[in-house]
Amino acid sequence: xxxxxxxxxxxxxxxxxxxxxxxxxxxxxxxxxxxxxxxxxxxxxxxxxxxxxxxxxxxxxxxxxxxxxxxxxxxxxxxxxxxxxxxxxxxxxxxxxxxxxxxxxxxxxxxxxxxxxxxxxxxxxxxxxxxxxxxxxxxxxxxxxxxxxxxxxxxxxxxxxxxxxxxxxxxxxxxxxxxxxxxxxxxxxxxxxxxxxxxxxxxxxxxxxxxxxxx
Numbered sequence: 059x060x061x062x063x064x065x066x067x068x069x070x071x072x073x074x075x076x077x078x079x080x081x082x083x084x085x086x087x088x089x090x091x092x093x094x095x096x097x098x099x100x101x102x103x104x105x106x107x108x109x110x111x112x113x114x115x116x117x118x119x120x121x122x123x124x125x126x127x128x129x130x131x132x133x134x135x136x137x138x139x140x141x142x143x144x145x146x147x148x149x150x151x152x153x154x155x156x157x158x159x160x161x162x163x164x165x166x167x168x169x170x171x172x173x174x175x176x177x178x179x180x181x182x183x184x185x186x187x188x189x190x191x192x193x194x195x196x197x198x199x200x201x202x203x204x205x206x207x208x209x210x211x212x213x214x215x216x217x218x219x220x221x222x223x224x225x226x227x228x229x230x231x232x233x234x235x236x237x238x239x240x241x242x243x244x245x246x247x248x249x250x251x252x253x254x255x256x257x258x259x260x261x262x263x264x265x266x267x268x269x270x271x272x273x
Contacts, residue, residue: 065108065140065141065142066082066083066141066142066144067080067081067082067141067161067213068080068081068082068083068090068092068105068106068107068139068141069105069106069107069208070092070096070097070103070104070105070106070211071103071104071105071106072100072103072104073100073101073102073103073104075104076207077207077208078096078097078100078103078207078210079092079093079095079096079097079207079208079209079210079211079212080092080096080161080208080209080210080211080212080213081096081105081131081211081213082141082143082144082213082222083133083136083139083141083142083143083144084130084143084144084146084222084255084256084258084259084263085143085255085258085259085262085263086136086143086258086262086263087132087133087135087136087258088132088133088134088135088136088137088138088139088143089130089131089132089133089255089258090105090130090131090133090139091128091129091130091131091211091213091222091225091243091255092128092129092131092210092211092225093127093128093129093210093211093225093226093227093228093229093241094122094123094124094126094127094128094129094178094180094227095127095178095180095210095211095227095228095229096129096210096211097117097120097122097129097131098122098124098180098181099181100117101116101117102114102115102116102117103115103120103131105131105133105139106139107138107139107140107141108139108140108141109140111138111139111140112139113133113134113138113139115131115132115133119131119132120132121251123250123251123252124178124180124183124185125185125187126185126187126241126246126252127178127185127187127225127227127229127230127241128225128241128252129211130251130252130255143259143262143263144213144215144220144221144222144263145219145220145221145222145259145260145263145264145265145266145269145271145273146221146222146243146244146256146259146260146263146265146269147216147219147221147222147223147243147244147265147269148221148244148260148265148269148271149244149268149269150242150244150245152170152191152223153170154170154171154172155169155170156169156170157169157170157217158170158193158214158215158216158217158223159214159215159216159217160193160195160199160212160214160215160226160238160240161209161212161213161214161215161226162199162202162203162208162209162212162226162238163202163205163207163208163209164202166195166196166198166199166202167196167199167217168193168194168195168196168199168214168238169193169194169195170191170192170193170194171192171193171194172191172192173189173190173191173192174189174190174191174192174232174234174236174239175187175188175189175190175232175233176190176227176230176231176232176239177230177231178227178229178230178231179229179231180229187230187241189242189245190224190227190230190232190239190240190241190242191214191223191224191239191240191241191242192232192236192237192238192239193214193236193237193238193239193240194237195237195238199237199238200237200238203226203228203237203238206228209226209228210226210227210228211225211226211227212225212226213225213226214226214240216268216269218267218268219265219266219267219268219269220266221265221269222243223240223242223243224240224241224242224243225240225241225243226238226239226240227239227240227241243256244256260272260273261273
C-alpha cells in the first residue's frame with residue numbers, strides 16, 4: 059500500500075467522534091504528528107488506525123508546538139494503531155513548481171508555489187512562521203480544504219519517495235490570498251521535542267531516493 063492510504067494515516071476525532079484531523083506516525087515509538095489546530099481546545103482526542111484499532115490521548119499528554127502549528131501525540135507504542143511510520147523529507151529546499159501529494163479528504167495533487175510568511179493564532183496568541191509552503195491546488199483540492207475536518211493536519215508528501223514534506227494548516231494566514239499553506243518539518247530546532255522526533259525518524263524510519271537516510 060502506498061503513501062497516503064489508510065495503512066499510513068491516523069484519523070483524529072473529538073470526544074463526540076466527529077472528524078478533527080489527520081496525522082501520521084513518525085517514529086518507532088508510534089508518535090503521531092498532526093496540526094496544532096486538530097488538538098487545540100479539546101480535553102482528549104480519539105485516534106483511529108487500521109483494523110479497528112484506536113487510542114484515546116488526553117490533552118495533558120500532547121506535546122503542543124503552536125509556534126509551528128504542530129502537535130505530537132503519544133500512542134503508547136509502535137503497534138498500538140497498526141499504522142506504519144512515514145519518513146520525513148530531509149531536504150530543506152524544494153523548488154517552486156515541484157509537484158506534491160496532499161492528504162485532504164483523499165489524496166490530491168498540488169504544486170509548491172514557494173515559501174511565504176504566515177501567522178497562526180491559538181488562544182489569543184499569534185505565532186509567526188516565516189517559511190511556510192504555499193500550495194497551488196486544483197478546484198477539488200481547494201474545495202476539500204474548505205471542508206476542514208479530516209483535511210486539518212494532513213501530510214504533504216513527495217509522490218515519489220513517500221516522505222512527508224510538511225503538514226497542512228487550515229489556520230495559517232498569509233498577507234495575500236492562498237489556496238493552502240503547510241508547515242515544513244525540516245529546519246526544526248535541534249534541542250526541542252520536534253527536533254528530537256525528527257532525529258528518531260531519520261534513525262528508525264527508512265527513507266528512499268532523494269530522502270535516503272541512515273535507517
